[in-house]
Amino acid sequence: MKCPYCGADDTKVIDSRPAEENNAIRRRRQCEKCNKRFTTYEKVETIPLIVIKKENIREPYDRGKIEAGILRSCHKRPVSYDQIVQAVEDVENTIFNMEKKEIPSQVIGEIVMERLKQLDQVAYVRFASVYREFKDVNTFMDELKKLLK
Structure with missing residues (x-):
């Protein structure tokens, strides 16, 4: 070294x-x-994972994108850096435990949202609003109603 x-x-x-x-x-x-x-x-070196984006564009898996999305969602929230790192690791472990060579980005997004829902509900709604591309307040309210149930 x-x-x-x-x-x-x-x-x-x-x-x-x-x-x-x-x-x-x-x-x-x-x-x-x-x-x-x-x-x-x-x-341990893992098998390369390919992410299938919208419109069937394929790109290599990038842990940094998950980390950046979670960091943005948790901005100015009472979530420690260690909790964010743990959330990223949990998401990554879930993805790699699927043992697939290719995974749709939608699946990754859903896994991230589930983890954020456990971590911080405001961070979850922030991520969901970008990920699900909320078009108006009604869509936003529908998601909040689901969260409150």
Whole structure:
């Protein structure tokens, strides 16, 4: 592992521990040359997942898009960063546990909405309003009525 500070090839592992609910290993490393410390994460490489977008356009799965959507929905809400990271991990685990090579973006959107409904109802409505493309107040009210039942 190259040192991110000086580029040296010689680094040693100081500490290893499980991370992300035992789905990864967190390693603290120290450079043998400059003595600076840094953290790396080791994860199992998964099969590439293709997302089928509207109009049958296919693109590689991007965890960052899910994270960005959840972050926007939770903006100025009493939701911690750790809760957001956990929600993203839960969504991702659900998706990969389906063991499919291709998945429609609509399925991902529904999974995200279900997770947000558990996390924060305002964040859920925010996400749903963009995801379901609410056209008017009545559509918005219909979704709120479903949530209140």
